Amino acid sequence: MSAPDPLDPLDPSAPLLRxxxxxxxxxxxxxxxxRQVGSVRAVDGLSFDLARGQTVAMVGESGCGKTxxxxxxxxxxxxxxxxxYFRGHDLPAAPPETLRALRRHMQIIFQDPFSxxxxxxxxxxxxxxxxxxxxxxxxxxxxxxxxxxxxxxVGLQASYSTRYPHEFSGGQRxxxxxxxxxxxxPDFIVCDEAxxxxxxxxxxxxxxxxxxxxxxxxxxxxxxxxDLGVVKHLADEVxxxxxxxxxxxxxxxxxxxxxxxxxxxALLSAVPHPEPGRARKRVILRGDVPSPIAPxxxxxxxxRCPLAHPRCAAExxxxxxxxxxxxxxxxxxxxxxxxxxxLAGAPNxxx
Amino acid sequence: xxxxxxxPPVAEDPSWVxxxxxxxxxxxxxxxxxxxxxxxxxxxxxxxxxxxxxxxxWRVADGPLSSPWLLSLFDRNFFENGVDLFFNALLVCVSLLxxxxxxxxxxxxxxxxxxxGARRARLLLGGIGxxxxxxxxxxxxxxxxxxxxxxxLQAQLEAQGTPVLAVYPPLPHSFRDGVLDQARARPSAAxxxxxxxxxxxxxxxxxxxxxxxxxxxxxxVSLYISIGTVLGALAGYFGGRVDLVIQRxxxxxxxxxxxxxxxxxxxxxxxxxxxxxxxxxxAVAWTTPARLVRAEFLRHRNLDFVAAARAIGYPQHTIxxxxxxxxxxxxxxxxxTFGVASAILTESTMSFLGLGDITVxxxxxxxxxxxxxxxxxxxxAPGFAIFVTVSLLNLVGDGFRDAIDPKLRR
Numbered sequence: 001m002s003a004p005d006p007l008d009p010l011d012p013s014a015p016l017l018r019x020x021x022x023x024x025x026x027x028x029x030x031x032x033x034x035r036q037v038g039s040v041r042a043v044d045g046l047s048f049d050l051a052r053g054q055t056v057a058m059v060g061e062s063g064c065g066k067t068x069x070x071x072x073x074x075x076x077x078x079x080x081x082x083x084x085y086f087r088g089h090d091l092p093a094a095p096p097e098t099l100r101a102l103r104r105h106m107q108i109i110f111q112d113p114f115s116x117x118x119x120x121x122x123x124x125x126x127x128x129x130x131x132x133x134x135x136x137x138x139x140x141x142x143x144x145x146x147x148x149x150x151x152x153x154v155g156l157q158a159s160y161s162t163r164y165p166h167e168f169s170g171g172q173r174x175x176x177x178x179x180x181x182x183x184x185x186p187d188f189i190v191c192d193e194a195x196x197x198x199x200x201x202x203x204x205x206x207x208x209x210x211x212x213x214x215x216x217x218x219x220x221x222x223x224x225x226x227d228l229g230v231v232k233h234l235a236d237e238v239x240x241x242x243x244x245x246x247x248x249x250x251x252x253x254x255x256x257x258x259x260x261x262x263x264x265x266a267l268l269s270a271v272p273h274p275e276p277g278r279a280r281k282r283v284i285l286r287g288d289v290p291s292p293i294a295p296x297x298x299x300x301x302x303x304r305c306p307l308a309h310p311r312c313a314a315e316x317x318x319x320x321x322x323x324x325x326x327x328x329x330x331x332x333x334x335x336x337x338x339x340x341x342x343l344a345g346a347p348n349x350x351x
Numbered sequence: 352x353x354x355x356x357x358x359p360p361v362a363e364d365p366s367w368v369x370x371x372x373x374x375x376x377x378x379x380x381x382x383x384x385x386x387x388x389x390x391x392x393x394x395x396x397x398x399x400x401x402x403x404x405x406x407x408x409w410r411v412a413d414g415p416l417s418s419p420w421l422l423s424l425f426d427r428n429f430f431e432n433g434v435d436l437f438f439n440a441l442l443v444c445v446s447l448l449x450x451x452x453x454x455x456x457x458x459x460x461x462x463x464x465x466x467x468g469a470r471r472a473r474l475l476l477g478g479i480g481x482x483x484x485x486x487x488x489x490x491x492x493x494x495x496x497x498x499x500x501x502x503x504l505q506a507q508l509e510a511q512g513t514p515v516l517a518v519y520p521p522l523p524h525s526f527r528d529g530v531l532d533q534a535r536a537r538p539s540a541a542x543x544x545x546x547x548x549x550x551x552x553x554x555x556x557x558x559x560x561x562x563x564x565x566x567x568x569x570x571x572v573s574l575y576i577s578i579g580t581v582l583g584a585l586a587g588y589f590g591g592r593v594d595l596v597i598q599r600x601x602x603x604x605x606x607x608x609x610x611x612x613x614x615x616x617x618x619x620x621x622x623x624x625x626x627x628x629x630x631x632x633x634a635v636a637w638t639t640p641a642r643l644v645r646a647e648f649l650r651h652r653n654l655d656f657v658a659a660a661r662a663i664g665y666p667q668h669t670i671x672x673x674x675x676x677x678x679x680x681x682x683x684x685x686x687x688t689f690g691v692a693s694a695i696l697t698e699s700t701m702s703f704l705g706l707g708d709i710t711v712x713x714x715x716x717x718x719x720x721x722x723x724x725x726x727x728x729x730x731x732a733p734g735f736a737i738f739v740t741v742s743l744l745n746l747v748g749d750g751f752r753d754a755i756d757p758k759l760r761r
Binding site: 071074076099100101103104106107108110111112115116117118119120122124130133134162163164166177180184 | 366367463464465654655656658659660661662663664665666674677678
């Protein structure tokens, strides 16, 4: 754990990125002397691996810390604890110059295509300047030629490069954001709700663009989303978050066929089904997500869990491996790896 | 769908600057005021052409034809003040290069956006270069010309019977050297607004005063906008302790009554020049742009494009000054327009209270000089000049503010 980097960058089978025990708390200050009275526990001990060429989806409700986790991994917010191993460095401990050089290899695509592009710069500047900064283009003309290639790659007319962001639609802007992210030829990209601000037909186009680019450029994605349809479409692995903590981590196939954690099961039962008139059992979770300022004791899900028992309120569950590559944080799987069905055993949940 | 290359080129939408400019043009009063200011600027630049006691053309008998006026433009004995020498250099540059430059500027409008920006930037740089070159040549030129008073010389020569050809500007008076036996003359054909207590023509001093007042306004404002923008940007971007220190500094400066501070500091400076006055005005006025820029930075620093800039790995100064700052300049430019007006007023107040630079013909100085006499022209003329200039600036500022506000789009 304390070794500089457990990942061997030369070993192609080693994961590209390893997140270990990532923690980010936002302090809350109050009063005249700005004393710290508490903190928002946005991310509280998150661990997972991202394999080369794979897509890991991070799902959860609003406010569960998905976005913060994505930004803490890239050190756009400073994590409070934990390790992020990437290309032979531990990112939270990397000195500024090392970090600046590493930034070329990890990029981000934002949710809101309207605030993610600088309104005073042309597309050529937005996409081209990073190329010059990192020495991928020696001159402005060289950068411009690359910008034109990139724009065609993301499905925009190359002659639009002299335009400003306000001259584009939401879907086009998101394509520009994608062009900016892939311009530096990174190893992995954090897609922070990259399609949720777009309407459905455009969503599909942008998702397919992302898949094409992944094939072409050998990218890995960390896909932050709350849309399980998107997850099914493009993820290889899924990490389910609840109040800043991991609930379940497994392959997409296993998640959709045999979800283990009661929260994952509830989440999946809420996905709308395209077949009309089919009677379905749904689990309606009661109440709201508790406050991340004062998270519940023990298991954080116990206040809403239909299968909660006294131990859940008293003791925080550990991560249990129920199958190879399938991790669940729930007391029900302490010494038991058979799936527990939330619908069958629910005292107050099934309908 | 056809190939991208086969599509016809689509006309570019207007950029943000174009939009502002179009919006500003739709406001007739503001546009008129901008033309008024342009006129005032031309008046300041071409002041020597309107009023000088050096003849434009001069020939004694059959001697050589000369132009003492042209030489006087670069005469550091005649124009003692740096402001006047600067405006004279501007006069030469504008006269020689103004029309071709304006033509090239307009022609650039037909170019595509990127080339247009580059072309116009080159034009601007070329203009500044020419101005600096003229100033440098002026500083390097030898200065040993006799201080001849041409109207007196002409009268003397004609009394001797020598024919003299002399063409003067419309107002053949110096702004500095008075004729004492014509002191406190009433308005007449020779002196449209009369003369002051030292026998100097009031209209001529008014025209040259425009140079001083515009310089004070523009320089003081550029100075304090630069200070305020940098401090406000740092406070807004970094927050925390940096913000705390800068905010307290701003509050301290705001707490001191500014006129009191200006007057007491000015009273301690011997040989006040107008440059001292600009610095004093800037020292108390930088808080306004600092707070504006800070607020804009607070609004922008959490937007995703700033996070994107950090994810790309731009150095911090690039993020602050190249990424965020251009987005915050709209309100600052509006406040700068109002700032020029208030700087002119502050200088007039200081001069009126006797704490200005007495060697230059600023409007406040003239007002102060007029106060001691009972001539109404001496009080009303500079007062009216201040009123018109400040009103024009405020109207232009109003127009820019409305043009930037998307809710008031027409």
